Amino acid sequence: MSEPAPVERAPIGPVLIVGAGLIGTSVGLALRHHGVEVHLADKNDANLAQAEALGAGVAAPPDRRELVVAAVPPDHLGETVVDALERYDDAYVTDVGSVKTAPLAYVRGSTADLSRYVGGHPMAGSERSGPAAAAANLFEGRAWAVTPHDQARPEAIQAVRALATACGASPVELHPEDHDAAVAEVSHLPHLMAVLAAARLVEAPHRHLSLSGQGLRDVTRVAAGDPSLWRQIVAANAGQLRGLLLAVRDDVDRLLEGLADPASPHVVDLLRKGAVGRELIPGKHGKPTPAQTIVYVAVPDRPGELARLFADAGQSGVNVEDLHIDHDPARPGGLVEIVVATSSAERLTTSLTAQGWSVHR
Amino acid sequence: MSEPAPVERAPIGPVLIVGAGLIGTSVGLALRHHGVEVHLADKNDANLAQAEALGAGVAAPPDRRELVVAAVPPDHLGETVVDALERYDDAYVTDVGSVKTAPLAYVRGSTADLSRYVGGHPMAGSERSGPAAAAANLFEGRAWAVTPHDQARPEAIQAVRALATACGASPVELHPEDHDAAVAEVSHLPHLMAVLAAARLVEAPHRHLSLSGQGLRDVTRVAAGDPSLWRQIVAANAGQLRGLLLAVRDDVDRLLEGLADPASPHVVDLLRKGAVGRELIPGKHGKPTPAQTIVYVAVPDRPGELARLFADAGQSGVNVEDLHIDHDPARPGGLVEIVVATSSAERLTTSLTAQGWSVHR
Numbered sequence: 001m002s003e004p005a006p007v008e009r010a011p012i013g014p015v016l017i018v019g020a021g022l023i024g025t026s027v028g029l030a031l032r033h034h035g036v037e038v039h040l041a042d043k044n045d046a047n048l049a050q051a052e053a054l055g056a057g058v059a060a061p062p063d064r065r066e067l068v069v070a071a072v073p074p075d076h077l078g079e080t081v082v083d084a085l086e087r088y089d090d091a092y093v094t095d096v097g098s099v100k101t102a103p104l105a106y107v108r109g110s111t112a113d114l115s116r117y118v119g120g121h122p123m124a125g126s127e128r129s130g131p132a133a134a135a136a137n138l139f140e141g142r143a144w145a146v147t148p149h150d151q152a153r154p155e156a157i158q159a160v161r162a163l164a165t166a167c168g169a170s171p172v173e174l175h176p177e178d179h180d181a182a183v184a185e186v187s188h189l190p191h192l193m194a195v196l197a198a199a200r201l202v203e204a205p206h207r208h209l210s211l212s213g214q215g216l217r218d219v220t221r222v223a224a225g226d227p228s229l230w231r232q233i234v235a236a237n238a239g240q241l242r243g244l245l246l247a248v249r250d251d252v253d254r255l256l257e258g259l260a261d262p263a264s265p266h267v268v269d270l271l272r273k274g275a276v277g278r279e280l281i282p283g284k285h286g287k288p289t290p291a292q293t294i295v296y297v298a299v300p301d302r303p304g305e306l307a308r309l310f311a312d313a314g315q316s317g318v319n320v321e322d323l324h325i326d327h328d329p330a331r332p333g334g335l336v337e338i339v340v341a342t343s344s345a346e347r348l349t350t351s352l353t354a355q356g357w358s359v360h361r
Numbered sequence: 362m363s364e365p366a367p368v369e370r371a372p373i374g375p376v377l378i379v380g381a382g383l384i385g386t387s388v389g390l391a392l393r394h395h396g397v398e399v400h401l402a403d404k405n406d407a408n409l410a411q412a413e414a415l416g417a418g419v420a421a422p423p424d425r426r427e428l429v430v431a432a433v434p435p436d437h438l439g440e441t442v443v444d445a446l447e448r449y450d451d452a453y454v455t456d457v458g459s460v461k462t463a464p465l466a467y468v469r470g471s472t473a474d475l476s477r478y479v480g481g482h483p484m485a486g487s488e489r490s491g492p493a494a495a496a497a498n499l500f501e502g503r504a505w506a507v508t509p510h511d512q513a514r515p516e517a518i519q520a521v522r523a524l525a526t527a528c529g530a531s532p533v534e535l536h537p538e539d540h541d542a543a544v545a546e547v548s549h550l551p552h553l554m555a556v557l558a559a560a561r562l563v564e565a566p567h568r569h570l571s572l573s574g575q576g577l578r579d580v581t582r583v584a585a586g587d588p589s590l591w592r593q594i595v596a597a598n599a600g601q602l603r604g605l606l607l608a609v610r611d612d613v614d615r616l617l618e619g620l621a622d623p624a625s626p627h628v629v630d631l632l633r634k635g636a637v638g639r640e641l642i643p644g645k646h647g648k649p650t651p652a653q654t655i656v657y658v659a660v661p662d663r664p665g666e667l668a669r670l671f672a673d674a675g676q677s678g679v680n681v682e683d684l685h686i687d688h689d690p691a692r693p694g695g696l697v698e699i700v701v702a703t704s705s706a707e708r709l710t711t712s713l714t715a716q717g718w719s720v721h722r
Contacts, residue, residue, distance in 0.1 A: 123574050135721025140659050141696055143572060172571055182569035190558040190580040192616065195635030196609050197554040200546055202638045203608075208543035210533055211504060212642050213484055218579040219551040223639040227632035234628050238620040245620070247564075248557050249613045255553065256606055259599040267595050271588035274556030277563045278584040281573050298501050307668070307675030314668030323684060335502050360496025 012036055012162045013066030016091070018080055020044070020051035023096050023122065024071030025134035028056030030167040033136045037062065051131040067159050070095035070103075074232035078106025085112035092156040094120045094163065098183060099236035100147045100176040114149070118156045119176060121145040121183070122169055129226060137168060144169035145183075147176040184240035188233060189248070191222050192241070198223035214324055214337075292321055293345035295338045298358040309336060309357065316351035318344040373397055373523045374427030377452070379441055381405070381412035384457050384483065385432030386495035389417030391528040394497045398423065412492040428520050431456035431464075435593035439467025446473035453517040455481045455524065459544060460597035461508045461537040475510070479517045480537060482506040482544070483530055490587060498529060505530035508537040545601035549594060550609070552583050553602070559584035575685060575698075653682055654706035656699045659719040670697060670718065677712035679705040 015031055017024045020042040028038045028051060038057030042048040052059040068084040068091050070077055077097045084093045085107070093116055095103055100119040107117050124142040144164035148157045157173075164171040174182065198220040201209065234241060251270055258266030299305050313320065322339040340348055352359045376392055378385045381403040389399045389412060399418030403409040413420040429445040429452050431438055438458045445454045446468070454477055456464055461480040468478050485503040505525035509518045518534075525532040535543065559581040562570065595602060612631055619627030660666045674681065683700040701709055706722055713720045 123572060133722065135657070137657075137659060137719050137721050140719065143574075145572060174568070174572075178566075178569070179572075182565070182572045185561055185565040185569055186573045186577045189561060190577050193554040193558040194580050195632055196612055197551040198635040198638035199612060199631060200550055200605055200608060200638065201641050202634055204543070204546040204641075205539075206641075207535070208539070208546055209641060209643055211484060211506060211535075211540075211543045212547045213504075215583045216547045216551050217642060218582050219555050220635075220639045220642065221579050222576045223635040225632075225636070227629055227636055230632050231629040234616075234620070234632075235623055242617065242620050244561055245613055245617055247561060249610060249617070251557055251560060252606055252610045252613065255595075256603065256610070259595070259603050259606070262596055268588055268592040270560060271556055271586075271591050271595075273563055274559040274581075274584040275586070275588055277559035277561065278581045280562050280565075280567075280570060281578060281581065282570055296496070296498070298498060302680070304675040306681055307671040307673075310668040310671040312668075314665040319663070320667050358498050358501065360498045 012159060012166055014039065014062045014064055015057075015163070016041065016062055016065045016068045016084075016088070017057060017071055018042070018068060018084060019071035019073075020047045020056065020131050021071060021073075022129045022131070022133045023138075024069065025051040025054060025056045025131040026136065026138040027069055027071060027096065027122075027163075027167060029054065029134055029136035030139060031163075032057060034166050036166060039065070047131050051134070054131060054134065056131070056134065065091045067091060067163060068093045069163065070097075073229065074099060074102070074236045077103040077236075081107055081117055082110045082112045085110075085114075085116055089113070091116065092153075092159040093117045094156075094160045096120055096122055097236070098187075098233045100145070100179045101239075102236040104147075104149055104176050114151050115153045116156050118149070118152045118160045119147040119179075120160045120164065121147070121179065122164070122167065124169070129229070139164075140168035142169045143172045145179050146171045146173050147179045148173065149176060180237055180240050184237055184244055188237055188241055189244045191225065191230065192234070192245070193248075194220050194223040218324075292339050293342040295340060295345055295348050295352070296360050297336045297338060297352060299336050306336070309352075312352055312355045312357065313338065313348060315355075316348050318348040318351075373520060373527055375400065375423045375425055376418075376524070377402065377423055377426045377429045377445075377449070378418060378432055379403070379429060379445060380432035380434075381408045381417065381492050382432060382434075383490050383492070383494045384499075385430065386412040386415060386417045386492040387497065387499040388430055388432060388457065388483075388524075388528060390415065390495055390497035391500060392524075393418060395527050397527060400426070408492050412495070415492060415495065417492070417495065426452045428452060428524060429454045430524065431458075434590065435460060435463070435597045438464040438597075442468055442478055443471045443473045446471075446475075446477055450474070452477065453514075453520040454478045455517075455521045457481055457483055458597070459548075459594045461506070461540045462600075463597040465508075465510055465537050475512050476514045477517050479510070479513045479521045480508040480540075481521045481525065482508070482540065483525070483528070485530070490590070500525075501529035503530045504533045506540050507532045507534050508540045509534065510537060541598055541601050545598050545605055549598055549602055550605045552586065552591065553595070553606070554609075555581050555584040579685075653700050654703040654722055656701060656706055656709050656713070657721050658697045658699060658713060660697050667697070670713075673713055673716045673718065674699065674709060676716075677709050679709040679712075 014037040016039045018041045031038050039062040040057040040059050048059050070080040072080045074097050122139050122144045124139050146160045161171040254266040258264040324337040349359050375398040377400045379402045381401050392399050400423040401418040401420050409420045431441040433441045483500050483505045485500050507521045522532040615627040619625040685698040
């Protein structure tokens with residue numbers, strides 16, 4: 001593009017967002033926050049009006065657009081991208097879908113100018129949907145996959161990177177196939193494993209669920225996601241998921257063999273492989289997870305106690321890596337699990353104990 | 362037993378704990394905390410000496426014992442219970458294993474006095490093991506399954522309930538078969554699903570893991586558990602797990618069919634069933650989960666910020682149901698997810714925003 005270098009308050013030129021749902025409206029809000037000129041389009045007039053009322057942009061076509069963002073459900077991504085490339089021959093086009101090869105193949109199969117399209121995928125979402133659930137800081141601190149292809153113009157790649165950065169996210173560049181393989185492994189297959197575990201609970205007698213603990217809640221949390229959206233994601237990434245699901249079926253068969261034969265190493269082999277895989281997940285800031293320890297603290301179940309706990313924990317100078325609240329099934333009160341570097345656990349335990357908390361590791 | 366009613370500081374009589382690992386030593390510490398006379402036994406002299414040094418009890422046989430607690434690994438539970446029943450004909454015997462029909466069947470198959478044995482299972486643990494990882498309050502606020510059988514003496518059941526209560530847990534009575542079916546559904550199968558998801562990461566290229574998010578971390582967290590212990594748990598509950606794993610394999614086959622045929626309802630049907638199952642998990646205090654909303658707050662990654670956040674959140678008077686920290690993959694800083702009742706979300710959001718926090722729902 002021949003526009004001058006972006007000024008500080010408007011890192012990218014006019015942006016047209018097609019699709020005013022949760023993600024599209026959030027992109028609009030984030031860009032408006034940085035002074036970018038944003039225009040909105042949506043087949044659903046109510047969504048469009050609500051997104052405009054929330055301040056996500058103007059519900060009218062722009063005279064000039066630098067970037068079009070396709071923010072429609074996975075089933076409609078390809079056609080939306082092609083339509084934008086054909087309609088606006090002066091614009092770069094990106095999308096925010098969870099799968100990247102399917103829309104790219106659709107564009108390749110069309111007569112549209114492929115060089116102006118580069119896919120994107122912000123690693124953020126919500127179990128809610130629609131413009132009312134949108135937020136300007138939805139992408140703050142998240143990764144935003146940018147997936148160039150061999151014919152992409154460098155300026156198109158740069159425009160998508162600038163979009164991610166303007167939304168507060170960190171661009172991570174990957175080939176489209178590589179992206180889809182990665183999200184199949186780190187997101188789509190884990191989602192299906194959570195669904196498989198949660199689906200079994202439907203047939204369980206209600207009284208069995210009284211033994212539910214934090215492990216079950218963690219394993220199944222993502223299974224609460226919108227089935228209709230996830231059907232589209234799974235369908236769009238069917239190729240990558242098929243290989244992983246065949247490997248899962250082999251593992252299930254080996255588990256069944258192992259259960260039938262106490263001398264078989266199959267069960268412990270898989271348990272060991274799972275423990276190794278879990279260790280490979282990067283910790284915060286992309287660094288390997290350092291040795292961490294959970295410090296458990298009993299906390300009365302009333303407002304203000306968490307504040308008191310974290311004020312006391314803050315005095316110890318220890319950085320909290322993660323935390324959970326695990327509630328007592330039968331009486332008021334809860335256990336807070338504070339995850340800290342193992343090297344800090346002693347200091348936190350000593351400090352909290354001295355301040356009267358019931359603590360253990 | 363003919364002992365007088367327990368006094369306040371010693372709710373149960375002398376207890377012998379066989380096995381001074383994480384659970385056995387924690388039971389000893391909890392009971393000593395309530396003034397109960399505790400004796401310890403372990404084939405491993407180093408563990409025994411360490412548990413005694415920690416104050417979990419006396420490493421010598423008692424003159425008289427009201428209750429023997431078998432706290433050995435699953436593979437050795439049955440023989441340890443039978444040995445205790447035969448050696449101490451004046452004592453009730455319980456255990457703390459994750460599976461309850463296997464040790465019961467072992468005792469039934471022996472000539473020992475079955476009426477004095479009632480199984481138990483505290484719903485608490487740690488990814489660590491050994492007496493050094495023990496804590497007096499490990500069971501505080503947790504459920505403790507008590508699993509009587511048809512020949513159990515009421516006094517034996519009462520002794521196990523008293524043990525659970527003295528350790529700070531809430532006794533939950535279930536038949537042994539029912540217990541094993543329940544833990545297969547709410548703990549052992551979900552553990553295996555987490556392991557299946559984590560195992561796939563071993564074959565993933567390292568760069569793919571840069572897209573890892575909180576969903577993956579939650580789904581796979583329990584897969585870090587000790588493979589050797591979990592091999593024994595899985596083996597001891599093989600009967601219950603077999604049926605569930607066959608159902609999982611059927612579901613995987615249906616997913617594969619659904620992936621191959623876009624017109625198939627299999628994928629969306631399973632996603633819907635998973636969402637329903639997830640909703641069935643009870644919330645805190647055993648009540649159904651009320652409608653909850655996640656409020657996201659951006660928090661600088663330095664000590665003291667969480668304390669400030671919870672002090673500010675505490676001022677809103679809103680009760681926090683659960684929380685997570687989700688870290689930025691590429692820069693310092695994190696997102697805190699605060700789970701509150703949906704009816705409280707507006708109040709918390711308004712209050713935190715007014716106090717200068719970057720908040721969205």
